[in-house]
Amino acid sequence: MTKWNDTEVGTIGDAEELDLQSxxxxxxxxxxxxxxxxxxxxQLYVRSVxxxxxxxxxxxxxxxxxxxEAGGVRKDVTFVEAGSGEYADVDAAYRAKYGHYTTIIDTVLTEQARTSTLRLDPR
Known part of the structure; x- marks a missing residue:
């Protein structure tokens, strides 16, 4: 499995938003x-509301x-379904990063959204 380099994971992880093309x-x-x-x-993760x-x-x-693509970094990725054991850490990351969006943060913390959690693996 290919791993993110520090610059890529940092830049994308710090970006407010990501553009995804499947x-x-x-x-x-x-x-x-x-x-x-x-x-x-x-690791980097996305979810579907x-x-x-x-x-x-x-x-x-x-x-x-x-x-x-985010923060000027464009990368080919594989979409990997996250396991339920990853959900709590991903929830915490969403709360920490986007919790100031008080009216919409809960939309990515529902069970429906959790089950669509995808890990982005570089390829």
């Missing part, structure tokens, strides 16, 4: 979707590959 089955990229991204240790029914999340399931 690959279609023919290898072309879908249009970018802007979302929140969090860092837990040396609508859970597995979210359109961008469904798009990641065709090939489990795509591209992310």
């Amino acid at each position: 690959e279609r089955t023919d290898g072309t990229l879908r249009p970018p979707v802007t979302m929140w991204v969090v860092r837990v240790g040396d 609508k859970g597995a029914d979210g359109p961008w999340y469904r798009g990641t399931q065709s090939r489990h590959e795509g591209v992310v």
Whole structure:
């Protein structure tokens, strides 16, 4: 497995938002979707507010590959479903980073959102 280098994980993890493009089955990229991204240790995570029914999340399931871009860093990634053992740390990262958005932070902390947690692995 390829690992993030310190600059990449730091820059993307510190960015307020991330643009994510998933690959279609023919290898072309879908249009970018802007979302929140969090860092837990040396890993990066995203979640769908609508859970597995979210359109961008469904798009990641065709090939489990795509591209992310944030803070001037663009990287090819693999979308890996996070295990339930990772949810608490990801929840804490969302609260720490985005908790000041008091009216919307809870949307990424629901069970529906948790079950759509994807780890972004560089490739």
